[in-house]
Every structure is written in C-alpha cells, then in structure tokens.
Amino acid sequence: MHLFDKYSIRDVTFRNRIFVSPMCQYSSDDGMPNDWHFVHLGSRAAGGAGLVLVEASGVSPAGRITAWDSGFWSEEHAAAFRRIAAFVEARGAVCGIQLAHAGRKASTDVPWRGGHVIRDGPNAWKPVAPSPIPFRDGDPIPHELTVDEIDEIVEQFVRSTRLAHSAGFRVVELHMAHGYLLHEFLSPLSNERTDEYGGSLENRMRFPLRVAERVRQAWPDELPLFVRISASDWVAGGGDLPQSIEFAKCLGALGVDLIDCSSGGAVLGAKVELGPGYQVPFARAIRAEAGIATGAVGLITEPKQADDIISSSSADAVLLARELLRDPYWPLHAARALGVDVPWPEQYQRAKT
Numbered sequence: 001m002h003l004f005d006k007y008s009i010r011d012v013t014f015r016n017r018i019f020v021s022p023m024c025q026y027s028s029d030d031g032m033p034n035d036w037h038f039v040h041l042g043s044r045a046a047g048g049a050g051l052v053l054v055e056a057s058g059v060s061p062a063g064r065i066t067a068w069d070s071g072f073w074s075e076e077h078a079a080a081f082r083r084i085a086a087f088v089e090a091r092g093a094v095c096g097i098q099l100a101h102a103g104r105k106a107s108t109d110v111p112w113r114g115g116h117v118i119r120d121g122p123n124a125w126k127p128v129a130p131s132p133i134p135f136r137d138g139d140p141i142p143h144e145l146t147v148d149e150i151d152e153i154v155e156q157f158v159r160s161t162r163l164a165h166s167a168g169f170r171v172v173e174l175h176m177a178h179g180y181l182l183h184e185f186l187s188p189l190s191n192e193r194t195d196e197y198g199g200s201l202e203n204r205m206r207f208p209l210r211v212a213e214r215v216r217q218a219w220p221d222e223l224p225l226f227v228r229i230s231a232s233d234w235v236a237g238g239g240d241l242p243q244s245i246e247f248a249k250c251l252g253a254l255g256v257d258l259i260d261c262s263s264g265g266a267v268l269g270a271k272v273e274l275g276p277g278y279q280v281p282f283a284r285a286i287r288a289e290a291g292i293a294t295g296a297v298g299l300i301t302e303p304k305q306a307d308d309i310i311s312s313s314s315a316d317a318v319l320l321a322r323e324l325l326r327d328p329y330w331p332l333h334a335a336r337a338l339g340v341d342v343p344w345p346e347q348y349q350r351a352k353t
C-alpha cells in the first residue's frame with residue numbers, strides 16, 4: 001500500500017490516505033461556521049487531501065473549549081455546515097467532523113490570547129469533569145458529573161451525529177483524546193470516581209464506550225466512524241499503550257472503523273518524547289494488536305516519511321495538522337515528490353508542470 005492508493009471503509013472511498021487532522025480555528029460565534037471555515041476547509045480539499053476533518057465541534061455550548069469553538073447542537077449549525085461539506089466533497093475529498101466535549105478544559109480563552117481560563121462574563125461557564133479536580137492548580141473546580149448528566153451528554157453526542165449526517169458529512173470522529181471529557185473518564189489521572197464510571201479500566205471505559213455504541217447506532221451503517229484517542233498519557237500511572245490496545249479492541253467490537261492515534265493532554269508536566277513521527281509506534285501497535293485500522297498523526301511532514309508509514313503497514317492513513325496549515329496543497333506537492341500523477345484542480349492546471 002502507498003500514500004496515494006485509494007482507501008475504502010464501508011461505502012466511502014478516500015482518494016488517498018492523507019487526512020486533514022482536526023484543527024480548532026476559534027473563529028465561530030455560537031458555534032457557527034462562517035466564511036473563514038469555508039475557505040480554510042475548502043482550500044485543503046482543493047489541495048488534494050483524501051479526508052478533510054472539521055475541527056473539534058462541541059456537542060453542546062458547555063462542550064466547547066472556548067466560546068469561539070465550532071459547535072454542532074442545532075439545525076442552524078447543520079444548515080451552515082452543509083455548504084462547506086458540499087464544497088469539500090465537490091472537490092473530491094470526503095468531508096468529516098470531529099465531535100467533542102471539552103470537559104474540565106472548557107471555558108478558556110483562545111490560544112493567541114494566552115488560552116487561560118475565563119472565570120466570569122459572557123464567555124465563561126462552569127466546566128464539568130468525572131471528578132472535581134481542576135486541570136491546573138488554582139483553576140476553578142469543575143462540576144463532578146452525575147449519572148443523569150452523563151446520560152444527557154451521551155444523547156448530545158447522538159444529536160450531533162444525526163445533525164452531522166443531515167449536513168452531508170460522511171465521517172464522524174469522536175474526540176476521546178487530549179484530556180477532554182471522554183479521555184478524562186478513561187485516564188486514572190483525572191478520574192477518581194467510585195461509582196460504575198470510575199476505578200477499574202472497565203468502569204473508566206464505560207462512558208466513552210456508551211458514546212461510541214450510541215453514535216454507531218445513530219450513524220448510517222454505510223459510513224465510517226473514527227475515534228481519536230490519546231494512546232499514552234506519558235505519565236507513570238496514567239493511560240498507556242496496553243490500556244489503549246484494550247480500549248481499541250472494545251471500540252472495534254462496537255463498529256468503530258479507525259483509531260486515530262494521538263497522545264498526551266491528560267495532565268501538565270507529562271514527558272512527551274517528541275520527534276518526527278513520534279506517535280507512529282502507537283498506530284502500528286494498535287493496528288497489529290487490536291486488529292483495527294489506525295491513523296498516524298504527529299510531526300509527519302515529509303512525503304517519503306508519510307509514504308513509509310503506509311507502506312510499512314504502520315497505519316492505514318496519515319493525519320497532518322500543522323504541515324497542512326503551512327501548505328494547503330501539500331498532497332499535490334507530495335504526489336509530485338513521490339512521482340505519482342494526481343489531478344490538480346482544473347483551474348490550476350497551468351501551474352502543474
């Protein structure tokens with residue numbers, strides 16, 4: 001297999017294995033996408049990616065990281081996203097969306113203003129979490145979710161999934177990584193519950209698996225469902241690869257099609273071993289041990305590096321984030337570098353040679 005080989009999951013075929021990793025744009029009001037999102041996502045579809053994944057989109061207002069995040073909790077959001085999804089698909093890419101709940105990392109400012117917690121005013125709210133432990137010492141104590149509130153959030157994921165289908169998306173990715181709500185339940189570093197949602201791995205997986213199960217039921221059989229996980233918390237006593245393999249097996253049994261293997265985000269001070277392709281070993285191990293398709297992400301920047309990840313069976317697809325911010329046409333340039341002929345947008349034909 002190679003980077004530019006087609007890839008099919010269920011009834012969806014991706015023109016290649018280069019996926020746009022979800023990236024928050026912090027540019028929405030009330031969760032609504034606008035011209036920025038249209039141009040940003042549309043450019044990456046014109047740039048030749050196989051899948052364009054919309055940023056983490058809150059399943060409720062409280063599920064956003066910031067008040068400027070994208071959201072997906074009403075028909076108005078679906079209507080606004082419809083035009084974007086249609087354009088991305090018309091450019092030959094598959095359009096997907098990452099659905100998310102920020103949990104205890106919510107109610108913050110945008111990164112370029114420092115990303116600190118907003119405590120009051122119209123852009124603040126009380127974050128929720130498995131346990132009343134703030135992400136940073138001194139941050140407001142999050143509200144410990146009751147079992148009824150957990151049930152409600154499961155249904156919010158279902159509502160967003162149905163809306164995503166009506167908007168024309170063909171992939172849903174559930175965000176269970178980076179220290180946001182579903183990862184907070186999985187990680188023993190943030191989950192100190194003593195009820196059926198805390199303690200053993202089986203209990204810590206219960207909420208995320210319930211979400212995956214209900215979303216799979218609500219999402220058409222012919223369409224792929226992805227889950228992004230943090231395969232390691234990079235902290236002793238935190239989530240690790242063996243736990244992630246177990247979790248991936250359970251997700252696979254529920255009909256999840258691909259595990260997008262990221263890492264980190266659970267706590268501050270983790271010792272992440274950063275380097276080119278540093279998370280690829282997680283994708284390789286989960287693919288081999290859990291018998292499920294994986295996506296590799298993180299510091300993948302070179303065409304040959306990306307192609308090697310696919311041809312060595314380390315992953316079924318690569319997800320690129322920052323490199324696709326630097327160059328929306330990276331897939332077209334990568335094809336040239338690898339000696340593969342892929343069509344360019346006809347409007348750009350004269351620049352191809």
Ligand SMILES: Cc1cc2nc3c(=O)[nH]c(=O)nc-3n(C[C@H](O)[C@H](O)[C@H](O)COP(=O)(O)O)c2cc1C
Binds near residue numbers: 055
């Ligand atoms: C601007 C920006 C926004 C991001 N937003 C999200 C997000 O919405 N959801 C997510 O799972 N990861 C998010 N990430 C992480 C990326 O998807 C990706 O996993 C990470 O940047 C590593 O890949 P890279 O080395 O190709 O950038 C974001 C990263 C950046 C740079």
